[in-house]
Amino acid sequence: MRKQDMNRDWIATAATLSAALPYLQRYNDAVVVIKLGGHAMSSDAEMENFARDVVLMQQVGVNPVIVHGGGPMINEMLEKLDIKSDFVNGKRVTDKATVEVVEMVLSGRVNKWIVNAINRQGGRAVGLSGKDANLMTCDQDAPELGLVGTPAEIDTKVLKTLFDDNTIPVIAPLGAGRDGETLNVNGDTAAGAYASALNADRLLLLTDVSGVKDGDGNVLTELTPEQISELTASGVIAGGMIPKTQTCLDAISNGVRAAVILDGRAPNACLLELFTEHGAGSIIRAAK
Ligand SMILES: Nc1ncnc2c1ncn2[C@@H]1O[C@H](COP(=O)(O)OP(=O)(O)O)[C@@H](O)[C@H]1O
Numbered sequence: 229m230r231k232q233d234m235n236r237d238w239i240a241t242a243a244t245l246s247a248a249l250p251y252l253q254r255y256n257d258a259v260v261v262i263k264l265g266g267h268a269m270s271s272d273a274e275m276e277n278f279a280r281d282v283v284l285m286q287q288v289g290v291n292p293v294i295v296h297g298g299g300p301m302i303n304e305m306l307e308k309l310d311i312k313s314d315f316v317n318g319k320r321v322t323d324k325a326t327v328e329v330v331e332m333v334l335s336g337r338v339n340k341w342i343v344n345a346i347n348r349q350g351g352r353a354v355g356l357s358g359k360d361a362n363l364m365t366c367d368q369d370a371p372e373l374g375l376v377g378t379p380a381e382i383d384t385k386v387l388k389t390l391f392d393d394n395t396i397p398v399i400a401p402l403g404a405g406r407d408g409e410t411l412n413v414n415g416d417t418a419a420g421a422y423a424s425a426l427n428a429d430r431l432l433l434l435t436d437v438s439g440v441k442d443g444d445g446n447v448l449t450e451l452t453p454e455q456i457s458e459l460t461a462s463g464v465i466a467g468g469m470i471p472k473t474q475t476c477l478d479a480i481s482n483g484v485r486a487a488v489i490l491d492g493r494a495p496n497a498c499l500l501e502l503f504t505e506h507g508a509g510s511i512i513r514a515a516k
């Protein structure tokens with residue numbers, strides 16, 4: 229590259245940083261809950277990139293909270309163990325044997341993968357599940373789903389202590405039932421519940437599609453609650469996208485300013501959404 233062109237690149241980089249100033253100011257001290265879906269975690273390299281963005285966010289004054297999924301990793305382990313698994317409306321039917329595998333995979337393998345990646349990028353992350361410090365107490369979801377929880381009470385005390393200590397919580401989507409039993413919670417549902425309890429400024433749901441698509445396959449960059457109802461009724465929003473859009477609707481009616489569904493595999497997806505005019509994915513905003 230010629231020296232002159234190289235200078236032009238650096239000038240563009242400096243201009244990008246300068247243009248980010250209003251966004252950096254806006255998100256200073258804001259809580260951003262990020263749900264990292266299992267499909268958005270496909271390699272160590274992608275995980276390192278994600279972790280780097282999270283550490284940068286924290287460095288500039290955001291309080292990030294990571295809530296993760298891990299459905300594909302759970303499926304892989306259940307298959308190895310020859311345990312059959314079914315989904316109803318995007319939620320896993322969970323019996324005693326299944327919940328043990330879910331906890332082992334989520335709290336063991338996936339949670340530590342993320343924690344380690346953030347720490348390697350110079351951040352300080354701590355791994356938790358909803359069972360720690362009374363973070364998430366759940367009621368049982370539909371009885372036919374078995375040991376699946378729906379969040380009932382969130383205790384944010386430990387999260388606030390971690391923010392004060394510049395520590396990034398990484399939370400596996402498990403909860404404690406009223407009798408202390410372990411319940412499997414859909415990752416999107418869990419992320420939405422934490423976002424509402426914290427009055428988060430943004431809930432980012434990172435997945436493997438660039439946003440919510442209409443019947444022609446085009447990504448809808450802004451989505452209203454009415455559009456979500458119509459697209460769900462007509463079957464265009466299906467499978468794992470049902471709990472995602474439902475979570476966004478619940479979140480914006482419960483104290484979250486906006487929720488975004490975006491492609492977690494795209495480079496710097498979170499930074500693009502938070503710190504640029506461009507934004508990313510499909511945004512659902514709370515009524516003013
Ligand atoms: N209208 C829609 N727009 C985009 N994706 C959709 C839509 N309806 C269903 N999907 C599916 O939802 C999937 C995302 O949900 P899921 O597989 O549960 O992701 P994750 O593991 O990241 O939580 C997409 O990969 C896509 O196949």
Ligand SMILES: CC(=O)N[C@@H](CCC(=O)OP(=O)(O)O)C(=O)O
Nearest residue numbers: 266297298299319320413414415
């Ligand atoms: C009740 C329920 O469905 N729990 C999910 C928890 C993991 C999850 O949500 O993972 P993704 O975000 O990667 O889909 C499950 O067992 O797969």
